[in-house]
Each structure stands twice: as structure tokens, then as C-alpha cells.
Amino acid sequence: MGKTPQQCREMRDAELVSLSLENEDYFLYLMERYEKKLLSYISKISHINLDEAEDVLQEVFIKVFRNLASFDKSLSFSAWIYRITRNETISHFRKNKVYYNGLNQEENELLLNSLESEVDTAQELDNKFLEKNMGKVLDRLDNKYREVLVLKYLEEKDYKEIADILKKPMGTVAILLKRAKENFYEQAQKIKMEF
Amino acid sequence: MTNQISEKIYKKIKEEQIKPRPRWEFLLKDYTVWSFFGVSLVVGSLAVAVLLYMLVNNDWDLYSYVSGSFLGFLFATLPYFWLAIFLLFIVLAYFNLKHTKKGYLYSLGKIIALSLLISFIFGGSLYAAGLGKTIDKVAGGQVPYYERMMAHRQAVWHQPQKGLLVGEVSEIVSPVRFNLVDPGGEQWCVECPRVPRCPLVKENIQTPVKIVGEEGEDCFQARIIRSFRTMPHMMGVPGKGHCGATQCPMRNR
Numbered sequence A: 001m002g003k004t005p006q007q008c009r010e011m012r013d014a015e016l017v018s019l020s021l022e023n024e025d026y027f028l029y030l031m032e033r034y035e036k037k038l039l040s041y042i043s044k045i046s047h048i049n050l051d052e053a054e055d056v057l058q059e060v061f062i063k064v065f066r067n068l069a070s071f072d073k074s075l076s077f078s079a080w081i082y083r084i085t086r087n088e089t090i091s092h093f094r095k096n097k098v099y100y101n102g103l104n105q106e107e108n109e110l111l112l113n114s115l116e117s118e119v120d121t122a123q124e125l126d127n128k129f130l131e132k133n134m135g136k137v138l139d140r141l142d143n144k145y146r147e148v149l150v151l152k153y154l155e156e157k158d159y160k161e162i163a164d165i166l167k168k169p170m171g172t173v174a175i176l177l178k179r180a181k182e183n184f185y186e187q188a189q190k191i192k193m194e195f
Numbered sequence B: 001m002t003n004q005i006s007e008k009i010y011k012k013i014k015e016e017q018i019k020p021r022p023r024w025e026f027l028l029k030d031y032t033v034w035s036f037f038g039v040s041l042v043v044g045s046l047a048v049a050v051l052l053y054m055l056v057n058n059d060w061d062l063y064s065y066v067s068g069s070f071l072g073f074l075f076a077t078l079p080y081f082w083l084a085i086f087l088l089f090i091v092l093a094y095f096n097l098k099h100t101k102k103g104y105l106y107s108l109g110k111i112i113a114l115s116l117l118i119s120f121i122f123g124g125s126l127y128a129a130g131l132g133k134t135i136d137k138v139a140g141g142q143v144p145y146y147e148r149m150m151a152h153r154q155a156v157w158h159q160p161q162k163g164l165l166v167g168e169v170s171e172i173v174s175p176v177r178f179n180l181v182d183p184g185g186e187q188w189c190v191e192c193p194r195v196p197r198c199p200l201v202k203e204n205i206q207t208p209v210k211i212v213g214e215e216g217e218d219c220f221q222a223r224i225i226r227s228f229r230t231m232p233h234m235m236g237v238p239g240k241g242h243c244g245a246t247q248c249p250m251r252n253r
Helices: A005-011 A013-022 A026-043 A052-064 A076-094 A103-120 A121-124 A127-140 A141-156 A159-166 A170-194 B004-015 B023-056 B060-065 B070-077 B080-098 B110-130 B131-142 B142-158
Strands: B163-172 B178-180 B188-189 B207-214 B222-225
Touching: A013 A026, A013 A076, A026 A052, A026 A076, A026 A141, A026 B023, A052 A076, A052 B004, A076 A159, A076 B080, A127 A170, A141 A159, A159 A170, A170 B142, A170 B178, B023 B131, B060 B070, B060 B222, B080 B110, B080 B142, B110 B131, B131 B142, B131 B188, B142 B163, B142 B207, B163 B188
Parallel strands: B188 B222
Antiparallel strands: B163 B178, B163 B207, B178 B188, B207 B222
């Protein structure tokens, strides 16, 4: 390996991909870069314990390495690896028909803050109530709405990246996000009325 | 726990000597999908060429003789076979483009609009080059379902009680009279004194024609005569008549 670890850590993803195709040692730096992020992403979009999440992530890394030559440099590597992670997570859990269980307290607050800043209707809801019941609200959402909210507000992906991860046109992503927010508050209102 | 998985996978890759799949495998897949997309568009364009040929030569001005309404005529004479082929290949083009690397970025509407645009530009050019007619003729002799479609078209134009007659000229009796064999093999005497345009010559023997007129006491009285595009063997009995006259006011398109 001709580069120092420091140099490798400063390299762009696409450069590391090119080097990894010639020497697998460089792939380690790519994996390290995404390990935490992807573990967290898997847990946000699935009902999973850490062991299972790690199993999924191992599959993801092996798959990414095998298919490294198919990476299109006009896409962001981040979007590509998130897409593979999403697909791997879905296929891993499809057989159990379980996909989502809930976010932790910190994630609940982050999602709530993000949504509040964007949607006026949030003001109509009691924030404390929402914080407590965020899990329930998300649980009632369709997977397609839940995952787009996670990508936008918890993973902080932009529209282009979300489009690349979900393999949908950007216009569809925008509509999906709008409906996800509307649906979120609709479900929150319903839950509030049930109390 | 930090980076444990990365280390584990790195060791696994080393130990099991896992290698990335070669780039040519992915390129081959990409080119195959693009090729299928191209083929779908080419076939769609060919279908458009024939569609245009059939629609342009549909004798729209005679619709009132065939059906009570223009829409009725349209639905009775639409070339459904080519329409179905065209739509099928537009759908195939859509699925192929969707499976290209960046196909997901385009919406259904955009892909369909693009496919339609390309098909109509190429199909229109092929029609202008005369390929529509050629394909129609070739398909007539090769495609089984095509015969059924032509038979339906023939039935639309062969309703003697409504004043519509199709058949092959079997004998030219006089400048204003000829014999015709309809698809059922029945002989008809046709008079055409009021039909503008002439001449009908020997070469018109065995020509498939469609006639608008009315049944008379002895002969069918023709008002309009047009050539009828069909397959020769669709007509009941091939014209065996001899040419009794060399001139007849018969319109040929």
C-alpha cells in the first residue's frame, strides 16, 4: 500500500474505491468510514438488535466489495452504499415481516425538531406529547414514509441522495416527503385523540 | 466495538481471497439492457410506420358508408394488431430503461413520452421511406394473427346489404361493367357508369377492390371504387376471368 493511513483517511470516497479495486487494503478505510453510520441506519429502519445489525452490515460490506467495479462515479458513494444497506436490510427482514420497531429518545427528539422547523401544523400539537409518543406515531406510518423521514431528518441526506438511495425520481421523493410529513401529523393527531 | 466489523470483513476478504467482480460483467449487463431498450424502440418504430401507412390509407372520407359515426368507423378499422405491438414494445422500452443504471431517475411519464417521441420520429421517417407498406406486405404472408385482422377488415367492408362490396375483379365485360368474386367465392356483376376516372385495363384483373354503391336488379351499382389492400389468398376464389374489355371507368388509387 503506497499511502499512509492519514492520507487514506483524508481521501475522497471515489478515490478509495479506485484504489480498493487494485488493492483490498484500501477497502478497510472505506469500511471504517461507514461502519458506525450504517449500523445506526440499519437500526433506525429495522427491528433489530446489535448482533443482527452487525450480521447485516457484514453482508453489506462483502456485497459492496464484490460489486465495487459497478460503482458509478457520477453517483455519491455514500448514496450507493446506503442503497445497498437498505436493500440488504429489507431482504434480511422480509422473511420475518418485521421492519421497524422504534427510535431511541435522542433520535425521537432530533426527528421532532426537524419536523417542527418545517411544518406549521406542528405547532398545533403538544411537543411533549409528541416526544413521548414519537415511536407510536412512526410505528403507524407506512414504511415508505418512515424511511424517507429517517433519511431526510436523521441521516440528513439531500433530495438527490435520497433519490439515489431509494431509486426513485427526485420529484417522487419530494412528493413522498411531503406526504410523509402530512401523514406523520395526521397520525399524531389521531393518537392524541385516542388519549 | 468501533470498527470491529471492518477489521473482521477485511480479514475475511484476505483469508478467503475475495475479489471484486470484473468490470466487464457489469458493462455487459448494462449494454444488454440498453440494447433491449434500443431493439424495443426499433420494433415500436416499425409498428408506427405500418400504423401510419394503414391510417393514411384508411379511406376516412368513406366513413359514413361503413358506420353511422366517425368514431364507429375509427374503432371498426383501427389496426389493432400494430397498435398492440406498438404499445407492447413501448412498455418493454420502459422496463428496459428503468433497469439501466440511472433509469430510476426518470418518471414513468418522462420515459413513455421519450419513447413515444423517438418511435414517432423514427416510425414517421420509416413510413416516409415506404417501409410501412413493405412491412404490411411481408407480415401478410408471415404472421398468422395478421390474417385474422385482415379478415376482420374485409368483413367491415363486405356488407352488400349496406352497399359495401369487396372482391377481386375477375372479368371486364364492358367499359362500364365487370364481374367480381367476393371473399365467399360468389360472383357479382358490377356496373359503374357513374364512377369517375378511367381506364380499367387488363392489368386490373385480379385486383382486390372495395366498392360503395347499392344492389340493383341485375348488377351491383357502383358509386365509388377503390383498391383494397389485402392478402391475395384472403379472397375466396382467385380471379380466373378473362378480359372482355379493356376500358372501364374505374378509380385506382
